[in-house]
Amino acid sequence: xxxxxxxxxxxxxxxxxxxxxxxxxxxxxxxxxxxxxxxxxxxxxxxxxxxxxxxxxxxxxxxxxxxxxxxxxxxxxxxxxxxxxxxxxxxxxxxxxxxxxxxxxxxxxxxxxxxxxxxxxxxxxxxxxxxxxxxxxxx
Amino acid sequence: xxxxxxxxxxxxxxxxxxxxxxxxxxxxxxxxxxxxxxxxxxxxxxxxxxxxxxxxxxxxxxxxxxxxxxxxxxxxxxxxxxxxxxxxxxxxxxxxxxxxxxxxxxxxxxxxxxxxxxxxxxxxxxx
Numbered sequence: 001x002x003x004x005x006x007x008x009x010x011x012x013x014x015x016x017x018x019x020x021x022x023x024x025x026x027x028x029x030x031x032x033x034x035x036x037x038x039x040x041x042x043x044x045x046x047x048x049x050x051x052x053x054x055x056x057x058x059x060x061x062x063x064x065x066x067x068x069x070x071x072x073x074x075x076x077x078x079x080x081x082x083x084x085x086x087x088x089x090x091x092x093x094x095x096x097x098x099x100x101x102x103x104x105x106x107x108x109x110x111x112x113x114x115x116x117x118x119x120x121x122x123x124x125x126x127x128x129x130x131x132x133x134x135x136x137x138x139x
Numbered sequence: 140x141x142x143x144x145x146x147x148x149x150x151x152x153x154x155x156x157x158x159x160x161x162x163x164x165x166x167x168x169x170x171x172x173x174x175x176x177x178x179x180x181x182x183x184x185x186x187x188x189x190x191x192x193x194x195x196x197x198x199x200x201x202x203x204x205x206x207x208x209x210x211x212x213x214x215x216x217x218x219x220x221x222x223x224x225x226x227x228x229x230x231x232x233x234x235x236x237x238x239x240x241x242x243x244x245x246x247x248x249x250x251x252x253x254x255x256x257x258x259x260x261x262x263x264x265x266x
Contacts (some may be wrong), residue, residue, distance in 0.1 A: 043216040055182035055219055056248030102215060111213065116205060117182040117246015 039075055039097035049124045050105060054097065054112065057117035064114060066121055068107045073121065074098045103129040161225035164202065168228075173259055175234060175252040181224055182246040189243055191250065194238045200226045200248065233258060 042053040052073055061079045067074040076096040105123040112121045165180040181202040188203035202224035234252035241250045
């Protein structure tokens with residue numbers, strides 16, 4: 001059971017305001033923002049590797065965890081927002097994402113690079129998963 | 140996303156003149172006593188890809204993604220965009236254009252916009 005908060009604002013005087021609010025809320029939740037805890041990812045592949053690119057701005061390298069478990073890639077990170085004049089305490093938010101990998105990968109050869117707020121994980125495909133060219137002689 | 144009333148976004152129709160499509164980055168404006176702190180999330184943008192244009196009535200932040208999607212890669216699933224980031228905020232001489240400072244770290248751009256003298260709180264002593 002999920003509870004969805006009901007927003008009541010001044011805009012609800014217009015007959016369409018309910019719908020407008022719902023659309024706004026849909027966009028706010030689907031587009032990753034400060035409040036969102038889901039890491040947006042891209043998945044690419046070439047012949048030998050699968051590449052996962054995750055957008056993680058404002059996270060330190062030590063706070064990033066990359067795990068491959070049972071054909072799934074688990075990413076998690078803690079984003080710390082330093083204390084400012086407005087907010088006395090340091091706040092931290094945990095971001096996470098789990099994606100199912102499309103092919104079998106060599107779990108011991110996974111590497112990851114974090115640069116400019118983007119984490120790129122390179123997962124080498126297992127030999128069995130690579131496309132193989134078989135020459136068949138036609139008689 | 141919090142937005143101060145002095146820093147507002149222009150109507151969408153004003154930006155339609157730009158042909159190249161851009162993405163509005165996630166941003167946050169926080170007000171301090173003597174300045175506004177603007178935080179913009181620009182994942183995948185290097186220092187030389189950031190362009191900040193501050194004028195008396197507007198502030199434009201552009202971010203060019205430094206990484207190119209290598210040829211030969213097959214996209215399987217995508218959630219991000221290749222388009223550049225662009226954020227336009229309008230204001231009414233809310234901050235001192237000459238004293239704007241910016242810092243980019245790990246894809247997060249922090250811009251400090253010092254308030255103009257007229258906007259700073261002033262203590263008036265009663266005689």
